Amino acid sequence: VLDVSRSGFYAWRKTLHTPSPRSEANRRLLAEIRTVHAEFPVYGSPRVCRVLRARGHVVGENRVARLMKLNGIKACRGIQKERPRSAPPKRRPEVPDLVQRQFKTDRPNTLWCVDTTQIRTRQGWLYAVVIIDVYSRRIVAWTTSNHRTGNLALHALDRAIRSRRPPPGGIIHSDRGYQFTSWEWTAAVEAAGLRPSIGRVGAAHDNALIESWFSSFKNEAIYPQPMPKTREQARRALFEHITFHNQRRLHSALDYTTPNTYEQTTVST
Numbered sequence: 001v002l003d004v005s006r007s008g009f010y011a012w013r014k015t016l017h018t019p020s021p022r023s024e025a026n027r028r029l030l031a032e033i034r035t036v037h038a039e040f041p042v043y044g045s046p047r048v049c050r051v052l053r054a055r056g057h058v059v060g061e062n063r064v065a066r067l068m069k070l071n072g073i074k075a076c077r078g079i080q081k082e083r084p085r086s087a088p089p090k091r092r093p094e095v096p097d098l099v100q101r102q103f104k105t106d107r108p109n110t111l112w113c114v115d116t117t118q119i120r121t122r123q124g125w126l127y128a129v130v131i132i133d134v135y136s137r138r139i140v141a142w143t144t145s146n147h148r149t150g151n152l153a154l155h156a157l158d159r160a161i162r163s164r165r166p167p168p169g170g171i172i173h174s175d176r177g178y179q180f181t182s183w184e185w186t187a188a189v190e191a192a193g194l195r196p197s198i199g200r201v202g203a204a205h206d207n208a209l210i211e212s213w214f215s216s217f218k219n220e221a222i223y224p225q226p227m228p229k230t231r232e233q234a235r236r237a238l239f240e241h242i243t244f245h246n247q248r249r250l251h252s253a254l255d256y257t258t259p260n261t262y263e264q265t266t267v268s269t
Contacts, residue, residue: 029059030067037068040248041076042220044068050256076224095186098197099173103209108135108267109166113210114153114174119218119238121228128238129156129179131172132210133164136266137251138259139213139242140164144235153179154188161192168193175199175207217241 002009019027029052036051037043043051045065052059068074105111111134119126127148131141141160145152157172172194174180180198189196199206221241228234250256257265 026067029057029063030071032057033064033067033071033073037073042216043250044075046252047250047256050250076220095181095196095198097173097199097206098171098195099199099206101206101208103134105135108133108263109140109164110135110170112140112160112166112170112172113207114156114172114180115207115210115214116148116153116177116179117214117218118148119222119228119234121231121234123229123231126228126231126234127152129153130210130213130242131156131160132213133259134209136259136263137253138246138263142238142242144231144238146231150179150182150184153185157185157188157192166192166194170194171197173197173199173207213245217245 032052032055033048036048040047040051045068046061048068049059049061049064052064099111103111103113112131113134114129114131116127116129119128124146125148126144126146128142128144129152130139132138133140140163141156143152143156143159160166170193172189174197176198179185180196186196205211217238221237222228222234225237228237246259248258251259251262254262
């Protein structure tokens, strides 16, 4: 009926029960991919591929991406929510934007970005301030509070200065939130020998680096889970994500190394 030879039919039937070397290699690689994804559920194919290479596997990113797609393996991220932004009144026009969206520097502690966020819990909002070093993408300080106050940013700044001891002339960049346009903030920044920098009114991309970090934090650690029951649970989630980010997360801007490793290998040399 099919107009095939008897020997050809039996040869074809034999291959059904004898997988090809390529299929067997894909099966073993898929098992390794599942292991990496179980360890780092927020990783997509580029970072999964980097972890596999670091563990001695010779593999291409396209192959990893294809196997992950065929088997429904993808980064565990929440749905990014679009929120309308209302530009605050224009404040402190004398403080310039010293960054101009150029989030690059060749030395640590010479350019920091800072911003605030809020995390919804069943107890109410938890407010947080985070400071990131642009050089290594390392979170250098963070604070939380049950209430929105200007002192929260000042506490984070004090922690960053104490732990990092930045050289004079460094820049700390923010948006035009009231915490960063107050006289207290400017005075504290200048007293530490730093220069304040503020983005334009209503321009979220002027502080995109820290905004991107907050987006990753919420999409990976908050939104995929049920709403935190308590503020302490949300605070712990923030702490764990910062620890993961600094110590274990591979960063594409750092040639897929972690912020801690990048600082250790580049500053020492």
